[in-house]
Amino acid sequence: MMDWIGRRLRWLTSFGNPLTGRWDRFEMGLVIVAVALALGMVPVALSIGSAVRAQTAAQAAEEQASRVPSTAVLLTDVPQADTSPATRVHTAEATWQLPDGQSRTGRVSADAGTRAGTRVPIWLDRAGNAVARPRSTGDALGTGIGVGMYSWVASVALLIVLCWVARMLLNRRRHADLAREWATFSRDLKRF
Incomplete structure (x- = not known):
């Protein structure tokens, strides 16, 4: 686990590395944006969960009063x-x-x-x-927590899928660039 974290930290700090290509920098930027979006979704998920809890609590109070x-x-x-x-x-x-x-x-x-x-x-x-x-206020709290957590996990899962698709597309670009560079190198090598 620590090795994985160390590799990710080295990867994120490799902007100044001369061997880092433009597609690598673009991918690092995407990952940074995705992490920022995932962290930014925390307050959104909290507000969604809070709204659902309030609505469910109102319904529970109405049920308790009418049953x-x-x-x-x-x-x-x-x-x-x-x-x-x-x-x-x-x-x-x-x-x-x-x-x-x-x-x-x-x-x-x-x-x-x-x-x-x-x-x-x-x-x-x-x-x-x-x-x-009738539902209780505890049921409302559990529903709010569940919906809030689910909305955050779903948004993070979507970001992960989008990053994975972006990485697949960027890998195609990397391979195309590498093939073009090898072709150029081979042509230059034949001239000698």
Whole structure:
């Protein structure tokens, strides 16, 4: 690792080297610009993550204000789970009481293998429908951090790909220049 870092530092400081060609200098300039852009994307990614966190926190607050916990009684058995962890939770027909005393029937989520007659916790919206648990402020924070990190990593990945493509194109130019110089050298050598 230290050897790799040392080679990169020597490469970046080789602007004054007489053996450094114009395409090498151009590539070094591209790398410096790419690093500066990657560092400049940090505050952009932070602001994106902050905006997403604020929006998700507002949605979470609205969900917390409009949803109430309740209990449903399963009317049917929930099928047993197979070996896949994705099938641990299923939906089943259930009934629950609304705050005004009316009874409502619908499908709710329950763990695999739960028997009919079992009471399961649910969340109700203002209309009395079974809905997902409201998001918390911690969920909003996690979403904001995830989106911010993803946006920065995606921008850095794009910069890496662009630098790689530029290097491939510059290598073609280097090889063409080298072939032209060898042809000139060979022609001059034949004159002697």
